[in-house]
Amino acid sequence: MINFTDRQKEIIEVSIKLIAEKGIQRLTIKNISKNLGITEPAIYRHFESKLDILLAILSYFKSSTGAALERTHSAGRSGIEKIEIMFFTHLKQFAEKPALAAVIFSEEIFQNDKRLSGQVAAIMKINMKAMSTFIKQAQQNDKIRNDITKEQLSLIIMGALRLIVTKWRLSDYSFDLEKRGADLWKSIKKLIEN
Amino acid sequence: MINFTDRQKEIIEVSIKLIAEKGIQRLTIKNISKNLGITEPAIYRHFESKLDILLAILSYFKSSTGAALERTHSAGRSGIEKIEIMFFTHLKQFAEKPALAAVIFSEEIFQNDKRLSGQVAAIMKINMKAMSTFIKQAQQNDKIRNDITKEQLSLIIMGALRLIVTKWRLSDYSFDLEKRGADLWKSIKKLIEN
Amino acid sequence: MINFTDRQKEIIEVSIKLIAEKGIQRLTIKNISKNLGITEPAIYRHFESKLDILLAILSYFKSSTGAALERTHSAGRSGIEKIEIMFFTHLKQFAEKPALAAVIFSEEIFQNDKRLSGQVAAIMKINMKAMSTFIKQAQQNDKIRNDITKEQLSLIIMGALRLIVTKWRLSDYSFDLEKRGADLWKSIKKLIEN
Amino acid sequence: MINFTDRQKEIIEVSIKLIAEKGIQRLTIKNISKNLGITEPAIYRHFESKLDILLAILSYFKSSTGAALERTHSAGRSGIEKIEIMFFTHLKQFAEKPALAAVIFSEEIFQNDKRLSGQVAAIMKINMKAMSTFIKQAQQNDKIRNDITKEQLSLIIMGALRLIVTKWRLSDYSFDLEKRGADLWKSIKKLIEN
DNA sequence: AATGAATGAGATTTCATTCAT
């Protein structure tokens, strides 16, 4: 959230809240301004366009994801623990900020604009790359099976993570994501461990 | 596509095409009618509302998915082969009809309407259930490891499938989905086989 | 209902039913045809336009009103009895066919078209004229006060009748129109009798 | 007209003018905006929906009716004089603002929406109640006959008033409403006075 | 006598954005 003024941060936060509540489709300038208690034109003092707000949201998620990975990385544990921490950190983030899922999984919506879809792809790439790195470390230490490439394993782990989050959202958040995610992790661990 | 008139089928097909090209958000009555060479009100002779068109699209995918699963099911092979067929059938369907992905993965967009999101959830459920059944069969024949529940395995397999499709879409269809999907399947198979 | 084919009569009857149920504003060709189990263009085989249907309805009410007045007229009783019969006949007609009120009191809606508003005015005139004639007879027989012109008395009697019907409609037909109308008549009678 | 911004008042006034000219049915957002020299969406900065404009019009009439009755009430004269003032005030209001009649007598049109028809019924009730109160006072002072209830008398007086206004409207405002109304009042007075 | 298909005109409403103040 560096490089953003206080008002910009407010706008970003309100937007995230609105996305969580009503979905990206119902994120309108009118809604944002109403929630902030200001008028619509006032928004344009802080962001040139609605696109810029969405980009700011993505950049916010990007940097917070990056920071989390950074912390995981420097935690100094074994590769498999890092994967686990990353898995659980994601679960926690989604559970705490459902908007994150609404935003990250909105490829469809961002399809319209190359910059938006590019950012979403970038965030996904960062995660996949980090995951790959952790897997590689674990594979080098013979903790994880070596007969499958780290890219494929990343895909499988992240895919499962994403799908459980999607089911959670479709179910209207009706189950405990972190608990069910923990079960899922146990299964994944069994599958990939040596 | 039973129960639909010819014109309705045309509308559904054009809509699917438009969704594939421009995303669901840009699927408008105007676009549909323009593509059919008729005026907007003419659409309303065939569908009562736009929502009904979307529901028809989902019902089309639902029945075609159901039919594909039916065929897979009665193929009379081993459980693991059925999983494989299902996996490849999905890949092929997505590769052939990119709109399918655009529609099926649009949970976000369908969030607005309970009937729509319900249908999407139903389609997902059908697939998960079929996958679970095939896995169970394979587990009973000791072809697939038994230390992980069929539900978890379904989640992992379908999650990986979905994610590779999503990456393909985000990459602007820049790689050969069926080929890369085949590689992914090999990895999954290694992971789950006994 | 002379001069109308069977199908035309059906259309008129359905239209009256629809007006009673939903108001004139929601009387559409689509609604009429749906209620008859035919298509919209079929209506145009029987009436040139929607306007003609409305005119037919008015002409129907006009002739049935005329016939009722005819019967009253030739009932051969005293003037005051005739007024009474006319008053009660109207009450009964409205109670039995709420559409009648919906149509007759729709001056606003008919304002658009001179022919329609002309017909409504004509029906009103017929009634006022008949009422005046009855009053005149009663005044000549000294049954009704002579210090007020028959036109004014008509206006007062018909006005009260219309208003009680309007209140009945606004109340969603929540009281017994004929009973309350009878009470009203008693009061009117007291006022005008010698 | 309190609680309304200047622009809102303008919209209300223009709407009333349009209703008087063309009837409620032709009161469209487009017409209103065209008359104000602005675009259609601009209207929505001032009223949330067309329904709200209609409600505003009714609330305007309601409060102006209420104020007029208030003044009549506190005029401190005899009951019969109050009835007379109320009668003439109504005539004058209708003569000056034909739209008032178009709106007030549009029960049919407002039938669609409970809030609208409720407001129309409320305005009618206010008037009937005031009239009843004045009649009661006159009856207590033996100025008006006591053998008929105040409710019935109200109905008769208001009914006559409404009908003469309706005839005036149907005749295309072709006679002097206030003059003919004054004659009518003379007759009514004769009827009800002791 | 009726239908299937379609249309022109128009209604209400939403949305991102602009501009003078």
Place this chain on the structure above:
DNA sequence: TATGAATGAAATCTCATTCAT
């Protein structure tokens, strides 16, 4: 930094009516 007022573009939908069959 913010507001009041407004706009162009577009979306969904309704309605009376037409026309070929």
